[in-house]
Amino acid sequence: MAAAGVASRRVSEQLITAGRVTVNGVPVTELGARIEPSVDELAVDGVVVQLDATKRYIMLNKPTGVVSTMSDENGRPDLRQFTQRFEERLYNVGRLDAETSGLLLLTNDGELANVLAHPRFGVEKTYIATVRGIVTPATLRRLLEGVELDDGPIAADRARLVGEPQRGRSMVELTLHSGRNRIVRRMLAEVGHPVLELVRRRFGPLTLGTLPVGRTRELTKVERGALLTLARDAREGREPAAAPAKAPRPVKPRARKPSPRKPSPRKPRPGDAS
Numbered sequence: 001m002a003a004a005g006v007a008s009r010r011v012s013e014q015l016i017t018a019g020r021v022t023v024n025g026v027p028v029t030e031l032g033a034r035i036e037p038s039v040d041e042l043a044v045d046g047v048v049v050q051l052d053a054t055k056r057y058i059m060l061n062k063p064t065g066v067v068s069t070m071s072d073e074n075g076r077p078d079l080r081q082f083t084q085r086f087e088e089r090l091y092n093v094g095r096l097d098a099e100t101s102g103l104l105l106l107t108n109d110g111e112l113a114n115v116l117a118h119p120r121f122g123v124e125k126t127y128i129a130t131v132r133g134i135v136t137p138a139t140l141r142r143l144l145e146g147v148e149l150d151d152g153p154i155a156a157d158r159a160r161l162v163g164e165p166q167r168g169r170s171m172v173e174l175t176l177h178s179g180r181n182r183i184v185r186r187m188l189a190e191v192g193h194p195v196l197e198l199v200r201r202r203f204g205p206l207t208l209g210t211l212p213v214g215r216t217r218e219l220t221k222v223e224r225g226a227l228l229t230l231a232r233d234a235r236e237g238r239e240p241a242a243a244p245a246k247a248p249r250p251v252k253p254r255a256r257k258p259s260p261r262k263p264s265p266r267k268p269r270p271g272d273a274s
Helices: 009-017 110-117 137-145 183-190 221-236
Strands: 021-023 042-044 057-062 091-093 101-107 125-132 147-149 152-154 158-161 169-176 195-203 216-218
Touching (some): 110 221, 125 183, 137 158, 169 183, 183 195
Parallel strands (some): 101 195
Antiparallel strands (some): 091 101, 125 195, 147 152, 158 169
């Protein structure tokens, strides 16, 4: 645990003895217990800890005009320009169409990539779309209730306006768990608001934040834990956590109870029996 950056050796021992550490879902309270990092799953307070240091997790703010592949047969700009500086062979998790920018995860963790990209697990994604026309509350309700597309019905998990419409354009934030091709563009076109610009701001527990377009960064320890926890919960069919994962809180030493004070002897007074 100390080598994985969870906490110092002393605090790690306190976490174990406090019953806050599990291995493969089973609480471990015995100090010195051995595990196999490439096989066993270690978690602290329910958050999975990355043990395999060979795995890389990179966030990219993909620009428009770049296709989500490592090699494009038509010669269009692809993702190699963002991965070639890394020693590991990275792959993208899921896709964004060429004209959509925003958050794309790159990793060499094939198992995690398969879980996050598989439609069966329904990882949530949030998009900001600039659309033509003035979007009304009735249109948002229609998106939430569902629209019928050529490949079946689809409904947004959440939908809201961002700011005030300007110059005949509106900004809409859509959250949905579908991975169907160009689904956001098709939904908004169906309700009469073609997409002019589209950015993915969130993927599962990851948020794009202030990462500039065309730049990459390593995921933080907390982000990696949240991502690995999401993948575990998806595999096991658990509901996703309502709050984002946090780093393990420190273990506070138990306060020592003050010893009871002995009453001081009373000074003898005149008239007391001797």
